[in-house]
Amino acid sequence: MSGNRTSGSIKNMFSTGTLHRFSESRLDEEHIHTILTAPTARFIPLWKNQNLFAITDPLQPAFLSKEETDRLLNEGAEFVFLGMLEEIPYFAFALPDTIVTEELFGDSRAFKDLRETGALLGQEEGNLLAYARAMIHWHHTHQYCGRCGNKTISIEAGHVRQCTNPACDLKHFPRTDSAIIVRITYQDRCLLVRQPIWPEGMYATVAGFLEPGESLEDAVAREVKEETGLTLTNIKYHSSQPWPFPASIMVGFTAEATSMEYTLDQREIEKACWLTRQELIEKIKDKSIKLPRPVSISYRLIDDWFRKKNKGKLSQIK
Ligand SMILES: [Zn+2]
Structure with a gap:
């Protein structure tokens, strides 16, 4: 699991x-x-x-x-x-x-x-x-070639598509879109945010797509700055997760904010809160906060922070 x-x-x-x-x-x-x-x-x-x-x-x-x-x-x-x-x-x-x-x-x-x-x-x-x-x-x-518009066919046991136009002959390879996801802490608090499109009450970590010309760490710092106004230090790789919904890999990071003062970009994030572990327990119990599904790396990042102070696993909170 x-x-x-x-x-x-x-x-x-x-x-x-x-x-x-x-x-x-x-x-x-x-x-x-x-x-x-x-x-x-x-x-x-x-x-x-x-x-x-x-x-x-x-x-x-x-x-x-x-x-x-x-x-x-x-x-x-x-x-x-x-x-x-x-x-x-x-x-x-x-x-x-x-x-x-x-x-x-x-x-x-x-x-x-x-x-x-x-x-x-x-x-x-x-x-x-x-x-x-x-x-x-x-x-x-990828049924058609992005360069010349002709049909492509599957070759190499389904791991390459090749353009059928002999003058083009371009090979297309399976693509994976890189996205970053980051758990942000400030002292003993963790930042949880809420996107307007999410189910009611759901809060999670900040995420966004990597853009061309960026390192993954650049994307972490930029996304967080754009969406929350926060400046990060100590950006560290945590783990990653294939996320084929439809074609991403989520690259997970942890980072610390230099202050708790955020300014939200309301189009992306409608609410945010800094919670201690005890406050998170209370909000899960009174159902004012729902976390993402336990299979997601977002849940994993939050759970990993939560466990550090011997409060048990998030899944044990009832
Ligand atoms: Zn072509």
């Missing part, structure tokens, strides 16, 4: 467990064909950016066999080789938006948003579904 520590680093939900990507094998078409048609191969379908789940208690990801996958698809369907997990090859593929999912899967399986269901999954499953979702989204949005 989220927040495992391995080899001294922090493993956030959706990051890699023990999946081996075998990236060197993507160019070997014969080998990819062999594992694609192996009886052990498992397939992860995506439909409208959602993953397939077996409706059990607890909810489980639904992986399909080759036989079942072939029944769903026309000839020439594109597959993405994700990697091997315990000798099992995993592939992702897209189902057309037009299918009627109930007709194909009955009521025992259904497509759901990974953002809503991620908390119920283990590290391996969460990673596989997030990786599959990110790759299929990239294919979906």
Whole structure:
């Protein structure tokens, strides 16, 4: 689950467990064909950016066999080789938006948003579904060449798209948009902020996208200055999290503010508060503050600060 520590680093939900990507094998078409048609191969379908789940208690990801996958698809369907997990090859593929999912899967399986269901999954499953979702989204949005406008095709086991115009021939690679997220403290207080678009009562850490020409630390300092007016010191890397909603990586930092005086950019942040650990406990208990989902790095950053003074875990507050 989220927040495992391995080899001294922090493993956030959706990051890699023990999946081996075998990236060197993507160019070997014969080998990819062999594992694609192996009886052990498992397939992860995506439909409208959602993953397939077996409706059990607890909810489980639904992986399909080759036989079942072939029944769903026309000839020439594109597959993405994700990697091997315990000798099992995993592939992702897209189902057309037009299918009627109930007709194909009955009521025992259904497509759901990974953002809503991620908390119920283990590290391996969460990673596989997030990786599959990110790759299929990239294919979906890169059907045409950005340079010449011709069609692109999937090559290298789904990890490259190539322009079909011989005069262009440009290769397109999967993109990940970098975003920063930062927990800001001042002495024994942590800053929580609220964006107007969030569900009622939800507060979290400051986040924003990296811009070209910036280091990650530059983006942390700029976003916080723009949105809160605060000046930061001691900006330090914490951990990161794949966030395929639709195509980001959240790079987490901690930092200290030089004062508590903030001025909010109301378009981005409508409210902010500096809370001690005890005040946070009280506000969670009286339901005036809700934190983000425990699978998110934002929750992880806040929980990590909270635990430092032996108050237990945030999840224990009832
Ligand atoms: Zn082109």
